[in-house]
Amino acid sequence: MTAEQREFLAGSIRTNGASENPWWANAVVYQIYPRSFQDTNGDGIGDLRGIISRLDYLADLGVDVIWLSPVYKSPQNDYGYDISDYQDIDPMFGTLYDMDDLIQAVHQRGMRIIIDLVVNHTSDEHAWFEASRKGTMPYADWYWWRPAKEGHTPGVPGSEPNNWGSDFGGSAWEYSPERGEYYLHSFSEKQPDLNWENPAVRQAVYDMMNWWMNRGIDGFRMDVITLISKPVEADGELPDGVPGEDGYANAQIVMADGPRLDEFLKEMRQQVFEGREGFLTVGEAPGITPARNQAITDPANNELDMLFLFHHVEFDARGSKWNPLPLDIVPLKRIMASEQEAVKESGWASLFFNNHDQPRVVSRWGDTTTEQLRSLSAKALALVLHMHRGTPYIYQGEELGMTNAGFTAFDQYRDIESLDLYKLRVLAMKLSTHDQMLDALGRRSRDNARTPMQWDSSTFGGFTEEDAASVPWLPVNPNKRIINAVDEQRDPNSVLAFYKELIHLRHTNPVVSAGGWTLLDGDDERVYSFERSLEGFDLSDTTELSRVVVVANLTGHTAHIPPQTAAALGLDPVAFPVEASGMSIDEENLLISNYPRPQTASTLLTGRLAPWEAFAYQL
Ligand code: GLC
Ligand code: CA
Numbered sequence: 326m327t328a329e330q331r332e333f334l335a336g337s338i339r340t341n342g343a344s345e346n347p348w349w350a351n352a353v354v355y356q357i358y359p360r361s362f363q364d365t366n367g368d369g370i371g372d373l374r375g376i377i378s379r380l381d382y383l384a385d386l387g388v389d390v391i392w393l394s395p396v397y398k399s400p401q402n403d404y405g406y407d408i409s410d411y412q413d414i415d416p417m418f419g420t421l422y423d424m425d426d427l428i429q430a431v432h433q434r435g436m437r438i439i440i441d442l443v444v445n446h447t448s449d450e451h452a453w454f455e456a457s458r459k460g461t462m463p464y465a466d467w468y469w470w471r472p473a474k475e476g477h478t479p480g481v482p483g484s485e486p487n488n489w490g491s492d493f494g495g496s497a498w499e500y501s502p503e504r505g506e507y508y509l510h511s512f513s514e515k516q517p518d519l520n521w522e523n524p525a526v527r528q529a530v531y532d533m534m535n536w537w538m539n540r541g542i543d544g545f546r547m548d549v550i551t552l553i554s555k556p557v558e559a560d561g562e563l564p565d566g567v568p569g570e571d572g573y574a575n576a577q578i579v580m581a582d583g584p585r586l587d588e589f590l591k592e593m594r595q596q597v598f599e600g601r602e603g604f605l606t607v608g609e610a611p612g613i614t615p616a617r618n619q620a621i622t623d624p625a626n627n628e629l630d631m632l633f634l635f636h637h638v639e640f641d642a643r644g645s646k647w648n649p650l651p652l653d654i655v656p657l658k659r660i661m662a663s664e665q666e667a668v669k670e671s672g673w674a675s676l677f678f679n680n681h682d683q684p685r686v687v688s689r690w691g692d693t694t695t696e697q698l699r700s701l702s703a704k705a706l707a708l709v710l711h712m713h714r715g716t717p718y719i720y721q722g723e724e725l726g727m728t729n730a731g732f733t734a735f736d737q738y739r740d741i742e743s744l745d746l747y748k749l750r751v752l753a754m755k756l757s758t759h760d761q762m763l764d765a766l767g768r769r770s771r772d773n774a775r776t777p778m779q780w781d782s783s784t785f786g787g788f789t790e791e792d793a794a795s796v797p798w799l800p801v802n803p804n805k806r807i808i809n810a811v812d813e814q815r816d817p818n819s820v821l822a823f824y825k826e827l828i829h830l831r832h833t834n835p836v837v838s839a840g841g842w843t844l845l846d847g848d849d850e851r852v853y854s855f856e857r858s859l860e861g862f863d864l865s866d867t868t869e870l871s872r873v874v875v876v877a878n879l880t881g882h883t884a885h886i887p888p889q890t891a892a893a894l895g896l897d898p899v900a901f902p903v904e905a906s907g908m909s910i911d912e913e914n915l916l917i918s919n920y921p922r923p924q925t926a927s928t929l930l931t932g933r934l935a936p937w938e939a940f941a942y943q944l
Contacts, residue, residue: 490573581612
């Protein structure tokens with residue numbers, strides 16, 4: 326394909342011209358966790374002014390959309406995912422006027438901004454819940470209230486209405502002496518679940534969403550949206566679920582993909598988005614299968630644009646994430662393939678390894694034992710993810726190859742999930758020993774993703790001012806000395822530079838943004854490889870098939886280019902490992918590589934991949 330053709334196609338995808346694909350089909354989204362991004366007033370907590378001050382960095386990176394984790398008024402029990410006023414900003418982050426400025430500043434730079442929508446639950450300090458707890462009309466029925474189990478004394482352990490368990494440990498029911506009943510909370514007891522069966526609740530949510538859309542935002546990332554429809558029986562009963570190792574049926578599993586989910590999502594689409602253009606809706610979707618993802622994201626069904634599925638970040642554990650297993654790439658490939666296959670014809674995929682709930686991918690599946698391996702493995706993992714078909718999401722610092730926090734003592738952790746699960750697993754139920762849990766937290770705690778953004782090598786990494794009054798709320802990782810934005814901006818071989826190339830490829834290469842996806846050599850234990858192909862677009866009467874072959878050695882050992890991959894590259898696998906026959910390497914066609922180009926060109930002839938070697942080759 327010529328550069329001209331590429332440009333034409335990229336343009337047509339963007340403007341929805343010749344292609345069916347909407348604007349976000351070649352967009353890249355960047356997630357900001359505001360608490361840890363940039364502090365400007367010296368309180369050690371990131372804020373909206375801080376985000377505004379870093380927008381040029383994001384524009385330079387090339388991302389199209391910014392997703393902001395919650396900045397609403399909140400008691401911060403779950404760091405903002407517990408909202409007490411949907412239509413105000415927490416003073417810790419700034420004001421509504423700062424938010425207006427941010428929206429404007431993002432748009433001025435040609436980017437869009439979506440915000441977190443957390444409506445499976447509110448904070449227990451939200452006015453709706455305070456009224457509901459008192460039984461005040463019309464709010465009495467806005468949450469899930471149930472009496473104690475029949476024949477049991479209210480308020481004592483074992484009397485909860487059913488066996489549902491909170492995702493943060495323990496029962497999902499909390500007793501309210503004030504009301505004499507229990508309320509449901511899928512997460513902490515300070516996050517009561519809203520009752521979506523009540524049409525007034527839904528209307529209040531849609532009104533609030535419209536208020537934000539009218540204020541200028543470009544859409545929403547919808548927190549655990551697939552839990553909003555509870556499996557309620559005709560008589561109002563909420564049936565027990567299958568208990569896990571802690572004796573509870575995890576609320577996230579029980580409630581996933583409930584009976585009225587499609588209906589609620591269609592109603593929301595109609596009430597909030599009909600008649601609007603240029604927006605994006607992405608739903609966090611625990612418990613959704615690839616087939617259901619297809620249905621929910623099929624434009625014909627008028628529900629959501631895309632979902633975050635979790636199978637590919639949950640398979641490397643036994644029982645729960647607190648029993649982590651080392652990476653086995655064969656099941657990873659199988660899961661990613663099933664997610665890709667399901668949306669082949671219609672529907673869409675989102676692509677992510679990281680967010681504010683996941684450990685850093687380079688620590689999880691890469692290699693951080695040396696600086697060279699960290700850089701190579703971060704790039705290899707990035708290449709694999711970004712070359713899939715779908716919309717890639719970058720979580721702040723991922724583009725620098727930021728690592729896990731490296732905490733070694735329990736008192737360093739701040740996240741409610743880590744604190745509660747430690748208490749439950751180690752102290753109450755003895756499911757893990759202290760040492761096991763400390764090891765698991767080091768690998769999986771959400772705090773790993775939440776240490777402050779590493780802007781430079783100074784004491785607090787440029788996140789906040791260097792004076793005693795402004796100690797960051799969570800310690801800056803000491804490796805900011807080498808892993809930081811300033812140094813990486815100067816280094817053409819940095820992880821950051823590599824991400825810029827990946828984003829550029831998605832913007833300019835239609836095979837990457839629109840092409841089909843086929844897994845190659847699914848059983849190979851070292852190499853993750855696949856082919857992208859775009860067929861049948863007609864330009865000046867020539868129809869041609871363009872292909873991009875992506876190859877990544879996801880180990881620190883050398884590996885051989887496996888047979889299907891070799892064939893896709895036009896190599897003769899029989900001639901390996903000595904020399905491949907008949908291939909002429911045009912370095913122009915090497916779209917990207919994490920090794921020097923001449924070295925990867927010779928890899929294409931020998932069939933022998935260096936540790937973590939990863940590249941994309943266009944044919
Ligand atoms: C989502 C959020 C997570 C939060 C939970 C409850 O999973 O990503 O951070 O704790 O929902 O709102
Ligand atoms: Ca601040």
